[in-house]
Amino acid sequence: MENAFLGIDVGSISTKGVIIDENENILADEYIWTEGNPIEATKKLVRILEKNFDKTKYKIVGTGTTGSARKLVGSIVNATVVKNEITAHAIGTTSTHPDVRTILEIGGQDSKIILVENGIAVDYAMNTLCAAGTGAFLSSQSHRLGIPVEEMGKIALESKNPASIAARCTVFAESDLVHKLQMGHSKTDIVAGLCNSVVANYINNVGKGKKIVAPIVFQGGVSKNEGVVKAFKDALGEEVHVDKNGHLMGAIGSAILAKESTKRNEFSFDIEDVEFVTREVICGKCPNNCEIICVYRDDMLIDSWGNRCEKGEIKTGTKYKVS
Ligand code: SF4
Incomplete structure (x- = not known):
């Protein structure tokens, strides 16, 4: 049997x-929706991967997890390595782009920038608060315009004269779009304007103060949207590479x-x-009154989320106390 390694993001x-x-x-690889339930999503993912994987030839001897539910999922799959998204994305990206210096990422609800030197992440920034620089913004505007979100990129590339759409925040951008x-203005020019607006918002917020090299x-x-790719190229004056496995980089x-770790644990x-x-x-601890979701296994905390700052962090390994 040959060794194999599983990564889950x-x-x-x-x-x-x-x-x-x-x-x-x-x-084998797979991409599914979490649908608010990381435990069920992981079980479903593992079932699909199992079907597409040759268990007679390989055995999985190491498992790594990343992403916001990495500790929880790490506990479910008995992970040998649990790492934050920044490290996982930088390692995954440098495996196919060894000389990468800047990783731009725009997802459904958040976006981040990772600066890399000699294959190591040296700086990063994330945006989880403003929707204007994320996929959620593009998808809500595509509904408003009656255009399927997957077609926005192609439509944007047809524009000769993109409309200028305010990039500061979702509310301004929306009212500007209506105006x-x-x-x-044609829908084509407005769609191109929206792509430019997402990029301007990203550069001014997530990329603020960062040297994009x-x-x-x-x-x-959002990297699947050719209009946004073009907007980045125009704004940065540089080539912008999109990898066909870009959506899998955290898992890769x-x-x-897991492969590089010395820890071994056969995956079931x-x-x-x-x-x-x-x-x-x-x-x-402050008027925000954050609701923190705590997940316990045998009364021991294995993961928690929902706190908006470090003061609300609950240490994993804490025993559940009945109050
Ligand atoms: S987690 Fe931070 S922001 Fe949320 S209630 Fe506690 S102190 Fe306030």
Whole structure:
């Protein structure tokens, strides 16, 4: 039997999984929606990967997890490596673009920038608060215009004179879009304007103060939109590379981290029977009163989310106390 390694990236919108061999060739991969339930999404992902993977030839001897639910999923799959998204994305991207200096990422609900030097992430920034620089913004505007979101990129490329759409925030951009429609701008020019607006918002917020150096790789669901890719090229005056596996980079990076780790633990595809208890805690340390979701296994905290700052962080490994 040959060794293989599994990487899982569980985000708030999508869950991705990749199995690689010792030479980092992809043996199986899958991308599904998380639908608010990272545990169920992981079980479904593992079932699909199992079907597409040759268990008679390979055995999985190391598993890495990343993404917002990495600790929780790491516990379900008995991960040998649990790493944050920044590290996992940088490792995954440098495996196919060894000289990358800047990774731009725009996902459904958040966006980030990672600066890389000699294959190592040296700086990063994330945006989880403003929707204007994310896929959610493009998808809501595509509904408003009656255009399928997947066609926005192609339509944007047809524009000769993109409308100028305010990039500051979602509310301004939306009212500007309505105004431009009333003024008679074509939908093509408005779509191109929206793509430019997403890029301007990204550069002014996520990329603020960051030196964007080539080679540049653009990832995340929005990288499939050719209009946004062109807008980045125009705004930065540099080539912007989009990898066909860009949406899987976090999972690929996790699988590589599992391969590079000395820890070994044979993965069992049979993860259906693990029991978890979820409890909700109100932080209460400031008027935001964040609702923190805590997930326990055998009364031991294995993951939590929902706190908007470090003060609300609850340490994993904390025992559940009945109050
Ligand atoms: S997690 Fe931070 S922002 Fe949220 S209630 Fe606690 S102190 Fe306030």
